[in-house]
Amino acid sequence: MSASPAAGRPAPRTYRNFIGGKWVDAESDKTVANLNPADTRDVLGQVPFSSAEQARRAVAAAQAAFPAWRDTPAPRRGAMLFKAMALLDAEKEELARLLTREEGKTIKESLGEIQRAINILEYTGGEGRRLGGDTVPSELPRNFAYTVRHPLGVVATVTPWNFPVAIPVWKIAPALVCGNTVVFKPATLTPETASALVSIFERAGLPAGVLNLVLGSGGTVGNAIVDHPDVRAVSFTGSNEVGAEIYGRGAQRMIRVQCEMGGKNPVVVMADADLDLAVESTALGAFGSTGQRCTATSRVVVEEALADRFVEALVARARQVRVGNGAEAGVDMGPAVDKSQFETDLRYIDIGRKEGAELLCGGRRLVDGALASGYFVEPTVFDRVTTAHQIAQDEIFGPVISVIRVNGYEEAIEAANNVKFGLAASIFTSDARNAYRFVDDIDVGIVHINNGTPGGEAQLPFGGSKATGVGPREQGRTAIEFYSEIKTVYVDYTGRQGGGKIPSWR
Numbered sequence: 273m274s275a276s277p278a279a280g281r282p283a284p285r286t287y288r289n290f291i292g293g294k295w296v297d298a299e300s301d302k303t304v305a306n307l308n309p310a311d312t313r314d315v316l317g318q319v320p321f322s323s324a325e326q327a328r329r330a331v332a333a334a335q336a337a338f339p340a341w342r343d344t345p346a347p348r349r350g351a352m353l354f355k356a357m358a359l360l361d362a363e364k365e366e367l368a369r370l371l372t373r374e375e376g377k378t379i380k381e382s383l384g385e386i387q388r389a390i391n392i393l394e395y396t397g398g399e400g401r402r403l404g405g406d407t408v409p410s411e412l413p414r415n416f417a418y419t420v421r422h423p424l425g426v427v428a429t430v431t432p433w434n435f436p437v438a439i440p441v442w443k444i445a446p447a448l449v450c451g452n453t454v455v456f457k458p459a460t461l462t463p464e465t466a467s468a469l470v471s472i473f474e475r476a477g478l479p480a481g482v483l484n485l486v487l488g489s490g491g492t493v494g495n496a497i498v499d500h501p502d503v504r505a506v507s508f509t510g511s512n513e514v515g516a517e518i519y520g521r522g523a524q525r526m527i528r529v530q531c532e533m534g535g536k537n538p539v540v541v542m543a544d545a546d547l548d549l550a551v552e553s554t555a556l557g558a559f560g561s562t563g564q565r566c567t568a569t570s571r572v573v574v575e576e577a578l579a580d581r582f583v584e585a586l587v588a589r590a591r592q593v594r595v596g597n598g599a600e601a602g603v604d605m606g607p608a609v610d611k612s613q614f615e616t617d618l619r620y621i622d623i624g625r626k627e628g629a630e631l632l633c634g635g636r637r638l639v640d641g642a643l644a645s646g647y648f649v650e651p652t653v654f655d656r657v658t659t660a661h662q663i664a665q666d667e668i669f670g671p672v673i674s675v676i677r678v679n680g681y682e683e684a685i686e687a688a689n690n691v692k693f694g695l696a697a698s699i700f701t702s703d704a705r706n707a708y709r710f711v712d713d714i715d716v717g718i719v720h721i722n723n724g725t726p727g728g729e730a731q732l733p734f735g736g737s738k739a740t741g742v743g744p745r746e747q748g749r750t751a752i753e754f755y756s757e758i759k760t761v762y763v764d765y766t767g768r769q770g771g772g773k774i775p776s777w778r
C-alpha cells in the first residue's frame with residue numbers, strides 16, 4: 273500500500289472568488305472536495321458554492337470597471353495580455369503540475385495546453401494594435417464614412433474542465449482586448465487552475481473589476497450571471513444540454529451568446545492512405561487527453577480494402593498506451609476526470625458490447641496497484657460499428673474508438689457526416705482529388721488532411737457546425753467579431769445642410 277498522498281502536504285484550502293480586484297470568501301457553508309482523479313486520496317482543496325447574490329456582485333464590479341477599461345487605449349489593453357503571457361510562460365512548469373494534478377492529463381499534455389494559451393495571448397495582445405474598422409468612400413462629395421469597433425460591456429465566460437487554462441484564455445483575452453470587462457465562471461472540477469490563471473491576470477496589472485472570478489454551481493452562479501441585465505454577452509463551452517439552456521436564456525434577453533459544444537469527430541481512412549501515419553494519428557486523437565477533448569477522434573471510417581490491416585495495427589498501438597498518473601514520467605494517458613465521467617465511459621463500453629459491436633481491446637477499469645485509487649479506463653477499440661449504434665452517435669468523452677467499415681468515398685462521407693455534431697474531421701489519403709472533395713463534402717468547422725482531428729493554432733478560427741456550435745468562431749480574427757460591436761460613422765465636412773443629400777444621378 274503506498275503512503276497517503278496527503279502526507280507532507282499543506283491542508284487543503286478553500287478556494288475564493290476574485291471580485292472587484294480582491295480575493296474574497298465565497299460566503300457559503302457548502303463545499304465540495306477537489307480531488308486528484310489519478311488518486312482520489314489526494315485532496316487539492318474545497319470548492320465553495322457561491323450564492324447568486326455573490327455572482328451579481330461580481331457583475332456589478334465588472335460593470336463599474338467598464339467605462340475606464342473601455343477608455344483605456346486598445347494597445348495598452350493588449351500590452352497587459354503580453355504581461356500575462358510572460359507570467360504564464362515563466363510559471364508554466366508549476367502550472368502544468370497543478371493542471372495534471374487537478375484534471376489528470378499528462379504533464380506533456382498540460383504543457384501543450386499552456387503553450388496554446390501562451391500563443392493565444394501573444395496573438396490576441398497584438399490585436400490591441402489592429403482593432404481597426406474600415407474607411408469607406410461616401411457617395412457624397414466632401415463626406416466620408418468609417419466603422420469603429422466598440423466593446424459590448426460586461427461579458428460572461430462559462431468554461432468546462434477539459435482545457436481549464438486554454439479555453440478561459442481564448443475567451444478572456446479577446447474579450448479584454450476589445451475593451452469588455454469579464455465575469456468568469458469556470459467548471460467546478462477545475463477551480464485550482466482557474467484561480468492560478470486569474471492570479472496571473474491580476475499580477476499582469478489588470479485594474480480592479482476588469483476580470484472577476486466566481487466559483488459555484490452552474491445552476492446557481494451560472495444562471496445568475498447569464499440572467500443578469502448588465503451582462504451583454506455570454507461565451508460558453510461545454511455540453512449541448514447546458515449550451516441549449518444558456519442559449520435559450522440569452523435569447524430571452526436578446527443578448528449575444530456563443531456556444532461551443534460536443535463533438536463526435538471522424539477520421540476517414542481511404543485504401544490509398546499511408547497506413548502507419550493514419551494509425552498513429554488515430555491513436556493519438558482517440559487516447560490523447562484520455563479522449564476528453566472536444567476534438568478527440570471517436571470514430572474511424574475505414575475503407576474495407578484496408579480495414580483488417582488498419583484495425584490490427586490500431587489495436588497493437590492501443591495496447592502500447594501506458595496508462596497511469598499523468599504526473600509520472602513515461603505515462604501516455606491519465607484517468608477520466610471524475611467518477612461521473614469514468615462511469616459514463618464504462619456505461620458506453622457496456623452499451624457498445626450489448627448493441628453488437630466487436631470489442632477488440634480494452635473495455636475495463638484498471639485497478640492494478642496505485643491505479644485502484646484513480647479513475648482509469650483501458651484504451652478501447654470497437655470494430656464493426658455501424659452508424660445506427662449509439663456508440664457511433666453519442667459523445668462519450670473517453671478513450672473509446674469505434675471503427676466503421678465502408679466501401680468507397682461516397683459511403684465514407686455519408687458515415688462521417690451521419691452525426692448531429694460537426695466539430696473536426698480528418699481524411700487520410702494520397703489522392704489529392706479525394707482530399708479536396710472531402711473539404712467540400714464534410715460538414716464540420718475544422719478539417720485536417722493527413723493529420724489527426726485534434727489541434728489548432730491561435731491565429732485560426734476554432735469551432736464547429738451543426739449541433740456543435742452557434743455564434744462566431746473563437747480564436748483567430750473571428751474572435752473579435754463576438755466581443756465587439758461595429759459602429760458606422762458618417763462625417764459631413766461640407767459645412768452645409770444638405771451636404772448629405774442623395775446625389776441626383778441616383
Ligand code: NDP
Nearest residue numbers: 431432433458459460489490494510511514532533534566
Ligand atoms: P458542462 O456543460 O457540464 O459544463 C460547462 C460549464 O457550464 C461549467 O462551468 C458548468 O458549471 C457550467 N454550467 C452548468 N450548468 C449551467 C447553467 N445552467 N448555467 C450556466 N452555466 C452552467 O460541460 P463539461 O464541463 O462537462 O465539459 C465537457 C463538454 O464540453 C463536452 O461536451 C465537450 O465536447 C465540450 N467541449 C467543447 C469544446 C468546443 O470547442 N466545441 C471544447 C471543449 C469542451 P459546473 O462545472 O459547476 O457544472
